[in-house]
Amino acid sequence: MSLLNALSLPLLRCLDPEVAHQFALEAMTWGVSVPLCRPQDNPVLETRVLGLRFSNPIGIAAGFDKDARVVRPLAQMGFGFVEAGTVTLRPQSGNPKPRLFRLEEDKAVINRMGFNNQGIDRFTVRLARLLRPVPSRREGGAGVPIGANIGLNKEGANPEQDYPALVARVKSYVDYIVLNVSSPNTPGLRDLQNATRLRKILDSITARHAKHPPLFVKLAPDLDDETIPTIIESAIDGGAQGLIVCNTTLARPLSLRSPKKGESGGLSGRPLTTRAIAMLRLVAQISAGRLALISCGGIESGLDILERIRLGAHLVQVYTAFAYEGPDLLHRLKKEMLFLMQSQGMKSLDDIRGSAL
Template structure:
């Protein structure tokens, strides 16, 4: 079915196609169609379930941030078979993002370039949508960032504002300092800047917990474009400062792996097949540094079960897809999970958690 829907969607501007997909998922939710989605796309297998951060993940395949920016359709997405869904990136105040066009497909390369710029409706709107987040039946992550007009020296205040509003409405939270599409955001990955940011965030979460909030895992999403030594410094710092997990990785500024597509010179972050090998290498290196202390979510270029298995063997406890779903359709989640179950059986494992890091 998706083969025919894809033909139509790919005749549209990529951002318009995305908006129509969100509208279709909203309609499905409103008409009580999530049970049908679950019947068509769900796949339950206890060998794929795991518990991390005190949360039960029915399978290791999640949806990366960027798709459900305003937390509008996470229940429908959960019904597509995802083991967890990450919404956002959400900023304290609504912002329109960068000028259009800002999203580009490279079909031959199974890749996407985006320079969206954290376009979202703001934290207050997200709260209204997330009030019933527990009804999704899978963990819901909330990815947070700073507003474009906020200078880096005041960035901590934006993350604190997001936590103040959103903390009761998600299972885990992600500090996004690695998007290439907000000017100077990646400067917050510099060691001392990051240390001060994480300290401010920990102080805020401690304050919220003292006021009665349930403790929530705080994760850090990193860029794939750092030098090796810098990446090691970042993940060691994150572990030392109490970060609960690392998401590796965000989109890349590199254009390695692209053909001479007319859109390949567009500015923005590259995702999809060209990022597969690069992100897996970072998962392995991060696992070798802190994997026994800090669980890793591997993301970047996952299109099938073998891609996911490779990242898990490299050290990822969980994985996320996004671009793979654009090209393969919603059935990709079920296909990945079925393949993972077969690979576990082939290699003599009884649970996905036994595979984490075996190649590292």
């Protein structure tokens, strides 16, 4: 068990969830529980997506490191890639507290943070610093692919101006960019998933940027299945190269047991699994190899990860399971994946991708 897990997880669980999160970020910036050297991944976990090399397919989902404060510690902990954000053009404080709730009985979280972040200026200063080599290492960067997840301010936003402006600010620092049009906590944001609106936003980015890192669109699990095919075609025609499936849900499955289940906001973790899987299957069938797919929502075991890859995912992301289990989660997920791959004679993740479709 890592030091952070052993010493601080019981303590963190007693704290208000947002205070605990701030504490964990602070500890990581100080290097607590972060190995000096990134653990070597077994080569069978390696995968290549959109020309990028991932030494393992497990990323930290957006929202954990909104201000790009701990990109390198997350990489050193063993994540295969790190997505920072959601960042907006201007800093904003988000919704009133409390706005983050643990549903322990359900292994879930409800959040209505509302894009609290320090804004794009501080975000890019940190990314630029990251690219400078550190004395103990020869190269700069985090050593893993980095994504920037971009979104709109609550007040005074203009999607066709703000998304291209955000792309301009992050494009030289990151390996991919995610358009977040699916957070349930910014009024009106999810309407941008409509095929026509999405196409206009993508066109506005193309008009301003001849070249930029691959664009992903992050989708909400609450989309009607009937609307998904046109959204996918619009994303492809507009030049997106990938989708993240999916963000948090406004739905409240009847199975929820926690007294916090009535809080408003986006639900994540175990109760999101069924919808995340169904939506991945649908998106993979429709996109039929034309898009890179990142599956997110309720992933908490190596078996879950292999299942998502069999359903067409190229990569996966975790948030809630990491919040509950801490850095030891990564070691466990990789161990479970390796055990299953070895016992089933799999040589690489590419061998099984899409085999369950």
